[in-house]
Amino acid sequence: MKRPTKHIVGWVIAALGGWGVAIAILLFLLLLVTLGAVISSSDNALPFSSTTSVEPIPPQLVSLYHAAGAKYHVPWAILAGINKVETDFGRDLSVSSAGAIGWMQFEPATWAQYRVDADGDGKADPYDPVDAIFTAAHYLAASGVAKNSEQAVFQYNHSTDYVREVLRLAEIYQAWNPLSSAWVWPVADTGDRVSATTDASGEPLNVIIHASPGVTVRAIHGGTVTAVTNSEVSLDLGDGLTVMEHGLRPSVSRGMVVAAGIALGTAATRGVTASIEETGAPLPLLWFVSPSAPTLAPTPQLVPRLPVPNAP
Known part of the structure; x- marks a missing residue:
């Protein structure tokens, strides 16, 4: 069966004559420009979720962020934001397309320069959360996070979208006020301004x-x-x-x-x-301190997805 749409388009163009063809071409070009703008906008959009619903920090990691942040004078919530974006709190430990490895995703050369054996077992292991989180704090401190957090996070990953997402998460995590067990709020009444x-x-x-x-x-x-x-x-x-x-x-x-x-x-x-x-x-x-205790929802035990070894 012939499609009636073709006949209708033909009748419309015939009725409008040369001007009809010109108008049709202009409309087609306008459609292409519009689609191009949409595609370009999509390419430049945040590659990360920007919803307000954010997974709670796994409780077993909170004290590590605080301890590493306190040692290197790095905001603990930025460490949490980087860990979430890079490896989903250690659940996805596959090697990145850029060759980054481990719990906090370091390029091997950067890891070699800033690595920290934080747990004192004689080995700085990028797949060990303790070593990796302390190394990330060491690297951020060396990148000047105390003076310019945006620039320091950009040094970690050269993407403005990445910086925005990490700092967005950090702001949310800070608002949750998780406390390290070593620090408490200065007054008993936590509701004061x-x-x-x-x-x-x-x-x-x-x-x-x-x-x-x-x-x-x-x-x-x-x-x-x-x-x-x-x-x-x-x-x-x-x-x-x-x-x-x-x-x-x-x-x-x-x-x-x-x-x-x-x-x-x-x-x-x-x-x-x-x-x-x-x-x-x-x-x-x-x-170092926050006014209230954690209000984190229960989080399942972490099950890291380790990279699959290359076949011989």
Whole structure:
């Protein structure tokens, strides 16, 4: 059976004459341009999911991100974002098309330069999550993440789409406030409003918790009390790290050894300030602590998909 569409098109063109042919050609060209723009837009779109529904961080990895971030002064949530994008939290350990390997996907030459034997077993293994996550923190620190997180993540993977997705995930993970077991929030009431003073790059330094007078003020990490005044307590955490908590009525004395979460006193006025330094240089406190405990959904045990060895 002949298709009636061809007859209809022919009648329309015949009726319009030469102008009809010209119009048809112009419409066809316009359609091609439109399709080209759509295809081009698709090529430049984010290759990663941008939905607000994000899988929780596997709980067994949270403390690793915190520990590596604290050691190298890297925002722990960026490490989590990179791990999610690169290997889906270690579930897909296949070698990338660019030859990147391991839990955090390093090119072999980069791994050789920055590798860290973080678990002390005598071998820096890119397929070991501990070694890989600490190596990623080492590399980001060397890339200047403290001054420019976007540029440091771009160094990790030269894609602006990649940078946007990693930092988007990092922002979400930070908002979930997972805590390392070694750090706690400075006050017992976690619902108080928080503000902060920042450094030149916008990183939070002194954190001000707008707590009511009388609220318990806690040690955010285990350490030794090195100084006590009428309104401030200083703790030596070792490794050159010092924590100062100001705006409280102290209940501890110099020389005491306290554990994380132990009461240092009570809030004296509406506003407890906490800060942390390394050998006198201020560090962003919010890299280390968050106001509430994790609210992560249960996550199945990780089952890594190891790369299949090449056939002989």
